[in-house]
Amino acid sequence: MLDLLVIGAGLTGLFAAYAAARAGLRVRVIAKGMGATHWHAGTIDLLGYLPGEQKPVADWVEAVPELPAAHPYRNLGVDAIRTAMVEFQRLVAGAGLPYESAAAGPWFAGVAGGSGEQDGRNSMLISPVGAPRPVYLAPAAQQPANLADTRPMVIVGLTGMPDFYPTLIAENLCRQGHRARGATVPLDKLTARRDNSPLQLARLFDEPAAQARLAEMVADVAAGERVGLPAVLGLHRHARTCAHLQEATGARAFFEIPTLPPSVPGLRLDTALRESLAGQGVRVETGMEACGFGTDGRRIEWVESETGSRPLRHSARNFLLATGGILGGGIHGDRCGRVREVVFDLPLTAPQARSQWLRPLFLDSRGHPVFQCGVAVDARCQPLDESGAPVYDNLWAAGAVLAHTDPIRERSREGIAIATGYAAAAAVARDVSPPPAADN
Amino acid sequence: MHTVSLHSAGMSLDACIKCNICTSYCPVSQVTERFPGPKYAAPQSERFREIGQPRSPDASVDYCSGCRVCNEVCPTGVRIAEINARARAQMVAEQGLSLRNRLLGRNELLGKAGSLAPRLANFLLHNRLARRLAAALFGVAEQAPLPRWHTEKFTRWLARTDMHRLRSDRKVVYFHGCATQHYEPFVGMATVLVLEHLGYEVIVPRQNCCGLPLLSNGEFGAAERYHRRNVERLTTYIEVGYPILGSSTSCTLTLKEEAPELLDLEGDAGVRALKLATWDIFEWLRERQEQGDLPTDLHRLNDEGKPFTLPYHAPCQLRAHRIGKPALDILAQIPELELRESHARCCGIAGTYGYKVEKYQIAMDVGAELFGFVAAQYAGLEASSSFACTACDSETCRWQLEHGTGLPSRHPIEILAAAYGLYDLQARRPRGGN
Amino acid sequence: MRRLEAEILVIGGGATGTGVAWDAALRGFRTVLVERRDLTHGTTGRYHGLLHSGARYVLKDPDSAVECSGENSILRRTHTHCIEDTGGFFVVTPEDEKDYPDRFAAACLRHGIPCEELSAAAALRREPLLNPGISRVFEVPDAAADSFLATHATAQAASQAGAQLLPYHELVGLQISGAEGSRAVTGATVVDAVSGEEVRIDADLVINAAGAWAGRVAALADIEVRMILGRGVMLATNTRLTNTVINRCKMPGDGDILVPIHTVSVIGTTDEQVNQPEDLRVEAWEVDLMLAEGDKLVPGLSRSRILRAWAGVRPLYQDNFSGESRDATRSTALLDHAKRDGIGGFLTITGGKWTTFRRMAESAVDAACAQLGVSRPCRTADTFVPGVEQGHYWLGHRLEEIEENRLQAELVCECELVTRSMLENAVRRNPTVTLDDLRRDVRLGMGPCQGGFCTYRAVGILHQMRAAGETGPQEPAAPPGAAEWEVDSLQSPARSENVAPARASAGPVQVPPGEAPQVSAAIDPQAAVSQPNLLLRDFLQERWKGVAPILWGQQLRQERLDELIYLSILNADHLPGQEEESPMSGFYRLNSED
Numbered sequence A: 001m002l003d004l005l006v007i008g009a010g011l012t013g014l015f016a017a018y019a020a021a022r023a024g025l026r027v028r029v030i031a032k033g034m035g036a037t038h039w040h041a042g043t044i045d046l047l048g049y050l051p052g053e054q055k056p057v058a059d060w061v062e063a064v065p066e067l068p069a070a071h072p073y074r075n076l077g078v079d080a081i082r083t084a085m086v087e088f089q090r091l092v093a094g095a096g097l098p099y100e101s102a103a104a105g106p107w108f109a110g111v112a113g114g115s116g117e118q119d120g121r122n123s124m125l126i127s128p129v130g131a132p133r134p135v136y137l138a139p140a141a142q143q144p145a146n147l148a149d150t151r152p153m154v155i156v157g158l159t160g161m162p163d164f165y166p167t168l169i170a171e172n173l174c175r176q177g178h179r180a181r182g183a184t185v186p187l188d189k190l191t192a193r194r195d196n197s198p199l200q201l202a203r204l205f206d207e208p209a210a211q212a213r214l215a216e217m218v219a220d221v222a223a224g225e226r227v228g229l230p231a232v233l234g235l236h237r238h239a240r241t242c243a244h245l246q247e248a249t250g251a252r253a254f255f256e257i258p259t260l261p262p263s264v265p266g267l268r269l270d271t272a273l274r275e276s277l278a279g280q281g282v283r284v285e286t287g288m289e290a291c292g293f294g295t296d297g298r299r300i301e302w303v304e305s306e307t308g309s310r311p312l313r314h315s316a317r318n319f320l321l322a323t324g325g326i327l328g329g330g331i332h333g334d335r336c337g338r339v340r341e342v343v344f345d346l347p348l349t350a351p352q353a354r355s356q357w358l359r360p361l362f363l364d365s366r367g368h369p370v371f372q373c374g375v376a377v378d379a380r381c382q383p384l385d386e387s388g389a390p391v392y393d394n395l396w397a398a399g400a401v402l403a404h405t406d407p408i409r410e411r412s413r414e415g416i417a418i419a420t421g422y423a424a425a426a427a428v429a430r431d432v433s434p435p436p437a438a439d440n
Numbered sequence B: 001m002h003t004v005s006l007h008s009a010g011m012s013l014d015a016c017i018k019c020n021i022c023t024s025y026c027p028v029s030q031v032t033e034r035f036p037g038p039k040y041a042a043p044q045s046e047r048f049r050e051i052g053q054p055r056s057p058d059a060s061v062d063y064c065s066g067c068r069v070c071n072e073v074c075p076t077g078v079r080i081a082e083i084n085a086r087a088r089a090q091m092v093a094e095q096g097l098s099l100r101n102r103l104l105g106r107n108e109l110l111g112k113a114g115s116l117a118p119r120l121a122n123f124l125l126h127n128r129l130a131r132r133l134a135a136a137l138f139g140v141a142e143q144a145p146l147p148r149w150h151t152e153k154f155t156r157w158l159a160r161t162d163m164h165r166l167r168s169d170r171k172v173v174y175f176h177g178c179a180t181q182h183y184e185p186f187v188g189m190a191t192v193l194v195l196e197h198l199g200y201e202v203i204v205p206r207q208n209c210c211g212l213p214l215l216s217n218g219e220f221g222a223a224e225r226y227h228r229r230n231v232e233r234l235t236t237y238i239e240v241g242y243p244i245l246g247s248s249t250s251c252t253l254t255l256k257e258e259a260p261e262l263l264d265l266e267g268d269a270g271v272r273a274l275k276l277a278t279w280d281i282f283e284w285l286r287e288r289q290e291q292g293d294l295p296t297d298l299h300r301l302n303d304e305g306k307p308f309t310l311p312y313h314a315p316c317q318l319r320a321h322r323i324g325k326p327a328l329d330i331l332a333q334i335p336e337l338e339l340r341e342s343h344a345r346c347c348g349i350a351g352t353y354g355y356k357v358e359k360y361q362i363a364m365d366v367g368a369e370l371f372g373f374v375a376a377q378y379a380g381l382e383a384s385s386s387f388a389c390t391a392c393d394s395e396t397c398r399w400q401l402e403h404g405t406g407l408p409s410r411h412p413i414e415i416l417a418a419a420y421g422l423y424d425l426q427a428r429r430p431r432g433g434n
Numbered sequence C: 001m002r003r004l005e006a007e008i009l010v011i012g013g014g015a016t017g018t019g020v021a022w023d024a025a026l027r028g029f030r031t032v033l034v035e036r037r038d039l040t041h042g043t044t045g046r047y048h049g050l051l052h053s054g055a056r057y058v059l060k061d062p063d064s065a066v067e068c069s070g071e072n073s074i075l076r077r078t079h080t081h082c083i084e085d086t087g088g089f090f091v092v093t094p095e096d097e098k099d100y101p102d103r104f105a106a107a108c109l110r111h112g113i114p115c116e117e118l119s120a121a122a123a124l125r126r127e128p129l130l131n132p133g134i135s136r137v138f139e140v141p142d143a144a145a146d147s148f149l150a151t152h153a154t155a156q157a158a159s160q161a162g163a164q165l166l167p168y169h170e171l172v173g174l175q176i177s178g179a180e181g182s183r184a185v186t187g188a189t190v191v192d193a194v195s196g197e198e199v200r201i202d203a204d205l206v207i208n209a210a211g212a213w214a215g216r217v218a219a220l221a222d223i224e225v226r227m228i229l230g231r232g233v234m235l236a237t238n239t240r241l242t243n244t245v246i247n248r249c250k251m252p253g254d255g256d257i258l259v260p261i262h263t264v265s266v267i268g269t270t271d272e273q274v275n276q277p278e279d280l281r282v283e284a285w286e287v288d289l290m291l292a293e294g295d296k297l298v299p300g301l302s303r304s305r306i307l308r309a310w311a312g313v314r315p316l317y318q319d320n321f322s323g324e325s326r327d328a329t330r331s332t333a334l335l336d337h338a339k340r341d342g343i344g345g346f347l348t349i350t351g352g353k354w355t356t357f358r359r360m361a362e363s364a365v366d367a368a369c370a371q372l373g374v375s376r377p378c379r380t381a382d383t384f385v386p387g388v389e390q391g392h393y394w395l396g397h398r399l400e401e402i403e404e405n406r407l408q409a410e411l412v413c414e415c416e417l418v419t420r421s422m423l424e425n426a427v428r429r430n431p432t433v434t435l436d437d438l439r440r441d442v443r444l445g446m447g448p449c450q451g452g453f454c455t456y457r458a459v460g461i462l463h464q465m466r467a468a469g470e471t472g473p474q475e476p477a478a479p480p481g482a483a484e485w486e487v488d489s490l491q492s493p494a495r496s497e498n499v500a501p502a503r504a505s506a507g508p509v510q511v512p513p514g515e516a517p518q519v520s521a522a523i524d525p526q527a528a529v530s531q532p533n534l535l536l537r538d539f540l541q542e543r544w545k546g547v548a549p550i551l552w553g554q555q556l557r558q559e560r561l562d563e564l565i566y567l568s569i570l571n572a573d574h575l576p577g578q579e580e581e582s583p584m585s586g587f588y589r590l591n592s593e594d
Helices: A011-022 A060-066 A072-076 A078-094 A166-175 A198-204 A208-221 A238-249 A264-279 A413-432 B009-015 B021-025 B027-031 B038-048 B059-063 B069-073 B080-095 B099-105 B107-116 B118-125 B128-138 B154-160 B177-182 B185-197 B212-216 B220-239 B249-262 B269-277 B281-291 B326-331 B357-378 B395-405 B412-419 C015-026 C062-078 C100-111 C120-126 C147-160 C211-219 C284-297 C337-341 C354-372 C397-404 C420-429 C435-442 C454-471 C493-499 C532-550 C553-569
Strands: A002-007 A027-031 A099-101 A123-126 A132-135 A137-139 A153-158 A180-185 A226-230 A254-257 A283-286 A290-296 A299-305 A312-321 A331-333 A339-341 A395-397 B171-175 B201-203 B244-246 B278-280 B308-313 B337-341 B390-392 C002-011 C031-034 C088-092 C116-118 C136-140 C143-145 C164-166 C169-177 C184-192 C198-208 C228-237 C245-248 C257-261 C264-268 C272-274 C306-316 C332-336 C346-351 C411-413
Touching (some): A002 A011, A002 A413, A011 A027, A011 A078, A011 A264, A011 A312, A011 A413, A027 A312, A060 A072, A072 A078, A072 A413, A078 A137, A078 A413, A123 A254, A137 A264, A153 A166, A153 A208, A166 A180, A166 C454, A180 A208, A198 A264, A208 A238, A312 A413, A395 A413, B009 B080, B021 B038, B027 B357, B038 B059, B038 B080, B038 C397, B059 B080, B069 B080, B080 B212, B080 B220, B080 B249, B099 B107, B099 B212, B107 B177, B118 B128, B171 B185, B171 B249, B177 B185, B177 B395, B185 B201, B212 B220, B220 B244, B220 B249, B244 B249, B249 B269, B249 B278, B278 B281, B281 B326, B281 B412, B308 B326, B326 B337, B326 B412, B390 B395, B390 B412, C002 C015, C002 C184, C002 C354, C015 C031, C015 C346, C031 C147, C031 C169, C031 C198, C062 C100, C062 C143, C088 C100, C100 C136, C120 C136, C147 C164, C147 C435, C169 C198, C198 C211, C211 C346, C228 C284, C245 C284, C264 C284, C284 C306, C284 C532, C306 C346, C332 C337, C337 C346, C346 C354, C397 C493, C411 C454, C420 C435, C420 C454, C454 C532, C454 C553, C532 C553
Parallel strands (some): A002 A312, A027 A283, A153 A226, A312 A395, B244 B278, B308 B390, C002 C031, C002 C198, C031 C164, C088 C245, C198 C346
Antiparallel strands (some): A099 A137, A123 A132, A290 A299, C088 C136, C116 C136, C169 C184, C184 C198, C228 C272, C228 C306, C245 C257, C257 C264
16 A cells, blocks of 8 residues: 555656655655656746745745745745755755755855855846846756856857747846857757757757767857856756866856756756656656545545546555646636636635636736635645645645645746645655654 | 547647647657657647648658657647547548558458468568568568467467366456467467466457557558457457456557547447456456455566566556556566566557668667666676566567567566466466466 | 828728728829738738638628629639638528528529538538538638738739838828818828838828728818727637638628638637727627537537637728617728718728728729729739739648758747748748737747747847848848838748748858848837847737637646746746837736736
8 A cells, every 4th residue: 555646747746756755655656747847947946036026036035934924835934945955955966966056056156246055045047038037946057057147158059949049148138237148059060950949959969979069169159258058968968968068168167048848957857856766666657647536534545547448546545636736737727717626626715707817917927816726735735625624634735736826926836846745745754654752 | 531520639639738748758759850749740730730631741740650658748638649640541541551551550461361371471471581572572671570470379279278278157358469369379378377367267259450550550441340340249248247358458458549539439339338348457457456356376487596687668558558557566476576667668669660661760769768778677687587588568569679689578467477387488388287 | 200202092001901002003003001000900910711702691781792702703813822712611500590591592593602502411521520410501612811911912912013011100190281172181191100200191192991990090181980890709729620611501690600710710700899999808708609609510619729819890881870780781881081071082991891802992992093083994803912823722731841841940930830931031021010910921829829939939030130130231220111022922931941041050140142121120220129028028918918818728728838938937027128118018008907
């Protein structure tokens, strides 16, 4: 019998499964498809903007108390968030993909403004249109994009890559007072194709010859500047591509700028998580859409997933709902204005009529009300009913399915995923094997 | 033609949010530029196809191997491989079918023909000259792993051993498929032995090809005739409640899902009944295990002090069932067996795909990930292993695995039969009085 | 202030105005056309795309029906490549009156509209998603028309005949001279929306072809033209549900037309009388009504994914009309204000249908000839616009053309298969100020993701083009009209590839030496709209406007992915210049309260 069945294989589900397995639980993950990790920038955005504010959050430790009281971060508290982040860093470091605060990276220690201390400081990294992105943790290849570093930059694009526009990025950086210029290096010696997705390029740069050639070309184009490249520097042999570039650019820092989906840094993160789970003996079953469940009183006995003929039943002692929000598919909004949690039909906080779902301006900084809908949980991450009591004794929820947050507006997607996923896993672990009562 | 449907694959493209996950995992577009990738070929291009179009606008969709990895990873449930299969069927309807694809689609006929004189057939087909000719004349890849006819068909073995077969009130129906019938009757034997070991009488009614090769090659009309005939032949058993079990995971997938969906037969009562009655053999065994009905007298397969490492590849077609990896759940009970789960996406062969000259190398390149995994499991172990082999639930994938790794490959049911002491895994034959 | 002179000045760059300019130029008049935004920005670009056979109006408005029927045959010749020959069905659903079909068929016969009854079974074989409950089916020569392309092609023809077309030039005043009793319009003042410059255009005659805005234009000459504005709502599905135009065989009503146009089916429409031509609201009940009516034609339509909803305002006119706009005539109205209001040199042409735009233009220019005292025959019925040699377009053409050269295609808009060459070509060959103009040119952003991926790419490409222009020889900034109207290959990936200037492999686009400066406002470094951040913001908002009324299910999920891209990854809401005004931002309130 499983101790925990995790439904959903995004960052939330995979990280929670890992944390639970590390705590000694028997865990399995089922998911309809691959998770939202594949779409995002591969950075850990913890809290970039407070709701409705245009000014970025400088330090999330200070900003969290300013969030609305029902926000998942307020629910967990700063310490719990910090613990989860440390655990996450331990996991990815173990998988060979270390994440650190861009404000604390070793390369940054000598640069003006670098504090050398991690704590809750956000860094402003560079978006693929040249806007600042408030980020907490970043993989090594993205950390030097920190805009606090005032040295001039050259943003280098590749021909035949429709998802990266170096001069546009540079122009916007300049308009914000940074020193940057754009350049393009030709790829025609490496690939005949002009329509290369980030992923195709990343696979290309897994090849040693391509790595060396890129390093040469980048060295040619950079005149003593920091070098920004699209995040396509290898998928499986990413570290080696970086080593080549490090060598070619000398002491100058080079960095990756994330691109549109498919996100190569996202894929690297997903791979690191899956490999770590396989190492813990946790199976991740993809292609399984949860479609039903059975209960015994206030306990969930099993969850069913859809198959070619009969539903497949998954029994477990505990269930963690990590199916995501509207984007992940955990929440569905229909034409009649009903918003529904798709697996357990849990009570949702949601605007009641479709006329209240949206605001007239797409970029309204307050976000659209429908995207804030979700499952309300207690401090242990257990979904609550209207009376404020847990709906089921052995059901937990984490990630984008939660209420009172709009992770995309807040730039808190990964922070919410990691913090609530970890908290839920820890709560399940305490439930399954409670710490021995203190003898006194 | 079966290319549009509001209630089936056709409209599942409505679910696509263009997120590119399918493209990130497609094993074929990773190794060849001839296939533009699942998002491009299916939800995107399908919007530019119509019934009655002057001509099929994109021949490249023919390079989809139909492995369904895209379906598996798609977070929104687009039936990508099925959309591609329909587009191929549309092309066949417009342009007709090559002789090669007509032959590959009719592996049942080939099997039957060869079984008339299996030794002669093997001699005629399995020599360099013949393979060269086949490549030049028909476009069947010279090196591709063609199976050998067995000297005794599965059903003939069944008839010959009829007096030994178990009679019981508990009955199951066995759908053996063409490969078991003509090339690998031992898989059928192992299946029968295991089922009898569980106390079930095995009924093997007349049956024909499930139609998958026809579906893959765009011959929907013929596939529908095959499928309807199978429905006719199996209905009486379904009506009395016998489950239909299959050891070929691609056949069971076709009966459950591919044929009803692609052929738009989901509304047909008989088709629906068969869909609901069909089980992959290990799916059914896992159900027995969960009910506590699976005998636990499993013996270790390795020699004393020698490990038995078994790389197991759950083939794409098994994963397309969305039933997890039931063989892993059961084989894990075998003492001292070192199961190694492959996470490779596809072996490359994809049914008849890897047999085509223009696709052989693509199939081998796709398979490299899996071959590399197998090699890594055996690195330095070959000499000390009791028996080095791989396990896989689908016949063509086993042949491709053997071709790509040089190691024998077995169906997991053969492993299980051996662990019950019923079957000789190396010689591939029943043990003792069976 | 710039000054221009013309014999005929046309107000309005929709189908009618462009048609008038074409007709007038072919008859040898020095012609100028002004349009306040892009061509087809008004009702023409908001219509469902049905090229009427006339059958729809055969009982209700036979004059209009006969006119449609004649024009249908003409446009198939003059604008072949802008039309897909889908054919049309009139289907009798279980809810429809039983005696209408026979009267309908008889009237078609009477008025010479080809109409053939086929069995319901045969119709269902051709269109398997049709309501299986239909009892009778009539086939007529309806077709689907690309109103963007057709109008642009007409503009190209007009331009080749010597007309000057000035999009993004807004009319601000009409010059009226002469004493009481012999007053006449003698020209107009317009403002270049990009540069803000005023332009004075003297003209012998002004033709008001401003469609739904005709009343406003007439008001500038103190003339009252009471337009009947009928707002119609349409929805586009994610894929084509049928490949034939489907009409309900009944008196025309709401939601009884389903038109396959390019990759989508459009269900339309409603008819709500409104007071302002800008009233393009899409009400929830209208969406529900379209879906409910759509289900009667194709059961399950309401469950299929809806990409977008929009409204167009019909410019109807009928003397002394009172009642519902649905009942107002669709016939052409030509107002000679000399006779009607005692003001010479001024005509208003309105009413009618897209299908009859050429005929409307003909009658307007005929009247102009009469007033100017010349006799010059109309030539538009026998003149082909550039591009007809391509033949009727078919759905698969883009996919087929890209298939040839797939690895080089550089798809910008993956949903609608828009390549980089197509985009660059569109920018060079006709005026471009916003990304929405490019949408009308090449269908950028019109697919399921509604700009999710292509907005960013298009902005990047325009920026690269601008950067390339800056590095080349500095030419004075040209007005938007300066770019040639060379639109006959805009829609074709293969032909765009051929006409685009060769690009250096290592960098952004180079303007070939010696070529006339074909600079659109969008890549004109001096123009405010060249701000990439505003192009991005405005197009995102423009797309949002159309998805908001239909945002549920997968489209809601899609929009959340688009949010992830533009907020989380690009942080596009924190780019410099977010609050600046642009030619588009007047369309939505920047500080909108809700």
